Amino acid sequence: MSTPPVIRAQDLLVGYGGEPVCAPVTFTLEPGSVLGLVGPNGSGKSTILRAVLGLLDPAGGTLEVFGAEVDERQVAYRTRVSSVLDDDAYFPALTVAEHLYLTARGHGVRGAQEVVDGILEEFGLAAHAASLPAALSSGQRRRLLLAAGFVRPRTLLVLDEPEQRLDRRMQDALAQRLRDERAAGGAVLLATHDPGLLRAVADAAVLVGDDESPLLSADEAADVIAQAPR
Numbered sequence: 001m002s003t004p005p006v007i008r009a010q011d012l013l014v015g016y017g018g019e020p021v022c023a024p025v026t027f028t029l030e031p032g033s034v035l036g037l038v039g040p041n042g043s044g045k046s047t048i049l050r051a052v053l054g055l056l057d058p059a060g061g062t063l064e065v066f067g068a069e070v071d072e073r074q075v076a077y078r079t080r081v082s083s084v085l086d087d088d089a090y091f092p093a094l095t096v097a098e099h100l101y102l103t104a105r106g107h108g109v110r111g112a113q114e115v116v117d118g119i120l121e122e123f124g125l126a127a128h129a130a131s132l133p134a135a136l137s138s139g140q141r142r143r144l145l146l147a148a149g150f151v152r153p154r155t156l157l158v159l160d161e162p163e164q165r166l167d168r169r170m171q172d173a174l175a176q177r178l179r180d181e182r183a184a185g186g187a188v189l190l191a192t193h194d195p196g197l198l199r200a201v202a203d204a205a206v207l208v209g210d211d212e213s214p215l216l217s218a219d220e221a222a223d224v225i226a227q228a229p230r
């Protein structure tokens with residue numbers, strides 16, 4: 001039997017209260033690939049991500065993750081899916097290092113201390129390891145959330161505008177991290193407004209829209225973002 005794609009969305013409709021927020025989307029995400037979601041503010045990118053994460057039921061069409069309907073309560077789902085959404089989802093009373101260590105240990109990472117030390121370095125947080133989130137800058141808090149997404153095992157990584165609030169250097173490091181993720185066989189679904197990130201890491205992108213949501217190449221989608229009226 002062939003292995004199902006990581007995500008298969010067929011005429012997937014997402015929305016609130018049964019009202020779709022965008023045209024149906026159709027895409028598959030295979031292991032070792034990166035798919036972008038692009039489109040203007042409010043077009044529905046985060047809503048699609050929420051459906052993939054089981055935070056919202058589809059309003060129509062088909063959505064399968066690892067060959068099954070999404071049930072985020074299942075261990076088999078939770079152990080394989082890491083996400084970083086557009087919110088400040090950290091523990092306010094834990095230091096940066098404690099937060100990452102708890103996340104790593106909670107997901108059964110072996111040699112967690114060593115893994116956390118490496119991630120702290122990579123995300124430029126080593127000097128802030130003993131800081132509470134409230135004592136971080138907004139970009140540093142963003143780095144912490146991303147670091148938590150990468151410190152645990154995963155097959156599918158779901159990111160909502162990961163470039164937000166990152167300086168140029170960290171954006172480049174993130175792009176390299178995502179290329180490594182893809183090369184290692186990971187699958188990544190990311191919503192982004194950054195044409196550079198899309199060109200650097202994505203294999204394709206869905207242009208989320210009201211009337212249609214076509215699947216484009218990464219370069220085509222990056223051009224659409226870059227040429228969007230300001």
Ligand SMILES: Nc1ncnc2c1ncn2[C@@H]1O[C@H](COP(=O)(O)OP(=O)(O)OP(=O)(O)O)[C@@H](O)[C@H]1O
Binds near residue numbers: 016042
């Ligand atoms: N909880 C909610 N209840 C009802 N409507 C919502 C809710 N969250 C978002 N919406 C609406 O759904 C639409 C799509 O929002 P969504 O957050 O998916 O857009 P987006 O493409 O991610 O935008 P952005 O680029 O600004 O992050 C918007 O019109 C928004 O107002």
